[in-house]
Structure formats: C-alpha cells, structure tokens
Amino acid sequence: MPFPLIALQTFGLLKGLPQEALAAAGERMHEGTFARRAVVLKQGQPSHALGFLIEGRLQAVDFTLDGREVGLYFVEPGDYFGELSIVDGEPNAEFIIAVARSRAAFLPRVVARRLMFESPTVAERITTRLARRLRSTASQRRILGLPSPFQRLCAQLLMLLEYRESDKPMIFAPPTHQEIAIMIDASRETVTRAFQMLQAQRILSRDGDLLRIENLGQLRAIAEGKREANKS
Numbered sequence: 001m002p003f004p005l006i007a008l009q010t011f012g013l014l015k016g017l018p019q020e021a022l023a024a025a026g027e028r029m030h031e032g033t034f035a036r037r038a039v040v041l042k043q044g045q046p047s048h049a050l051g052f053l054i055e056g057r058l059q060a061v062d063f064t065l066d067g068r069e070v071g072l073y074f075v076e077p078g079d080y081f082g083e084l085s086i087v088d089g090e091p092n093a094e095f096i097i098a099v100a101r102s103r104a105a106f107l108p109r110v111v112a113r114r115l116m117f118e119s120p121t122v123a124e125r126i127t128t129r130l131a132r133r134l135r136s137t138a139s140q141r142r143i144l145g146l147p148s149p150f151q152r153l154c155a156q157l158l159m160l161l162e163y164r165e166s167d168k169p170m171i172f173a174p175p176t177h178q179e180i181a182i183m184i185d186a187s188r189e190t191v192t193r194a195f196q197m198l199q200a201q202r203i204l205s206r207d208g209d210l211l212r213i214e215n216l217g218q219l220r221a222i223a224e225g226k227r228e229a230n231k232s
Helices: 019-028 083-088 109-118 120-144 149-160 177-184 188-200 216-223
Strands: 030-034 039-041 049-055 058-063 069-075 095-098 102-108 170-172 204-206 210-213
Touching: 019 102, 019 109, 049 083, 049 109, 069 120, 069 177, 083 109, 083 120, 102 109, 109 120, 120 149, 120 177, 149 177, 149 188, 149 216, 177 188, 188 204
Parallel strands: none
Antiparallel strands: 030 102, 039 095, 049 102, 058 069, 058 095, 170 210, 204 210
C-alpha cells in the first residue's frame, strides 16, 4: 500500500517536492513500529533505507571503549535518520534507539540516493543538516570535557534551548533524566539531584511538558564555571 501523499508532505526533507516525486517515493516506502528501547538502526551494519520518524522519539547513541553509553542527538517526528550510510555506503556510525514507542517509514537506499543527488533542494537540506550535526557534535565533545557534572548538565541545557512565542528560553519536550545522563556522562541520580538544586535556586522550573529557564545568566555562569551550582 503506497505511503499517503499528505503524510509524506509532513517530512521536512521532502517538503515542496513535486507530487510525482513524492508519489514515486511513497510507492516504495514501508513502515515499522518500535517498542521503547528497541534498536531501530544498528551500529556497524549497512543501512538499506533512509528512515523518517512518524511518531515517538529516537536517540542516536554510541558506546565508549569501556562500554559506557553516550547519547549523541535526538530524532523528532517529521525528521529523518540514517542518511550518512545512505550517502557513503558505509555501515551505520551509531545506534538509533527508540526512547518512546515509535513509528517510522523507510525509503529504500536506491530511491533515497536518487532523491538526494537529483533534487538540489534535498541535496541542500542534507548537506546543511550534516554541517549542523558536525557543529553539534563538536559542541557535545566540549561539554564532555567539562570537569563537573553540574557544569555539563547546564551546558547541555543551554544547547537544548528554544525561543518560540516568548522571549523567555524554554526546552520543549525535554529529555528524561536518564537520556540526559548518557549525554553528559553522568548517573541518572546525579542528574536528578542537579535538577532539584537548579529548581530550588529558581534557575529553572518545570511547567507540564516543558522546562522554563528562569535565570539564564545563572545557568550560563554554572556552565562556564564562573559559579558553583550550590551557591547563589
């Protein structure tokens, strides 16, 4: 059964493409559903399809030489994943794991490559995203080099900030404490204690499914090592 055209148009990578190109892609797509913590793409194996997340949330993870899990980035609904292996034909560089029950669509590699290399719009979006991912990876490495877990947490929160309808920075649908822990190389308990401390000092607050940054200056000062987390 062809993937619905209206659904294809919700994927950022494919927006604005001619309907005939979308229809041809939809004919070749197939769907998959993944339970929480299921492996969607496995590191070291070739990728046979470009993935598009329909619902849920995915996280790219890697492992250090001593076996510690390190979170790299998240994949949100409407986004795509697995593009690096599609471009160069090499095995997947990381694991893609479902951090919530998720549903994804997959476009076979040969069709995805045709779209990438024959559509200037898709090519630009892919290369722009790869450049952005490289910058983000460099920033993540700098965070891991910070000496204190509290510093690393605050620096990670700064990376996750968004400005939408308000001038006040927020983090929408923030990662769980465990997901943040593997991003900053800390234990979940350490992250939970740090959040409690930041909330007690009114540096941040939780409002339903978002985090409000109440004192951006203090958050930045901790991240930069200019003040200790437990001091005002």
